[in-house]
Amino acid sequence: MKRKRRKARGLALQALYEIDSVGHTANEVIDRYIEENEALYGDTADFFRTLITQTLRSKATLDRLISEHAPDWPVDELAIIDRGILRMALWELALSENTPLKVAINEAVELAKRFGSDSAPRFVNGVLGALASHEEEIRHQLKEVG
Numbered sequence: 410m411k412r413k414r415r416k417a418r419g420l421a422l423q424a425l426y427e428i429d430s431v432g433h434t435a436n437e438v439i440d441r442y443i444e445e446n447e448a449l450y451g452d453t454a455d456f457f458r459t460l461i462t463q464t465l466r467s468k469a470t471l472d473r474l475i476s477e478h479a480p481d482w483p484v485d486e487l488a489i490i491d492r493g494i495l496r497m498a499l500w501e502l503a504l505s506e507n508t509p510l511k512v513a514i515n516e517a518v519e520l521a522k523r524f525g526s527d528s529a530p531r532f533v534n535g536v537l538g539a540l541a542s543h544e545e546e547i548r549h550q551l552k553e554v555g
Contacts, residue, residue, distance in 0.1 A: 415516065416448045417457040418497065422520055424461055425493040435465055464493075464500045467554045471496045474547055478539040482532075491529050494520050498537055503548040510541055 424438045439458050443449045449457050464471070472484040475495050484492060498517030501508050508516075514537045521529035540547060 413453040421460045479536045503551045
């Protein structure tokens with residue numbers, strides 16, 4: 410299950426990048442990724458779809474939380490990859506009942522190592538570490554979003 414979720418997170422990050430940079434619709438991108446990737450089936454496809462749709466649904470709240478805890482880095486000026494990693498990890502950290510806090514942060518750092526710049530893992534770890542101490546507050550704010 411761990412490998413399948415890790416693969417789903419990597420593909421979700423790529424899908425979020427496409428949605429954010431090119432402007433394709435979420436449903437179009439999600440459906441295409443599921444169709445084209447053998448790793449996305451059953452529970453893994455459900456996790457992939459949920460991760461993307463809930464991250465997008467909560468985007469404004471996630472961006473506000475990120476900007477509050479990384480004030481030197483305006484969210485709209487972050488690299489698209491870094492922004493996507495932070496949004497996904499923060500949603501998963503706060504609302505995924507199946508992902509422990511340390512796992513969400515570790516997975517985000519691994520994505521940053523794989524897809525981000527040399528400084529991305531440290532940046533992602535720092536921002537998520539600062540946000541982790543506010544986990545209950547974040548969870549409450551994101552549950553209000555839906």
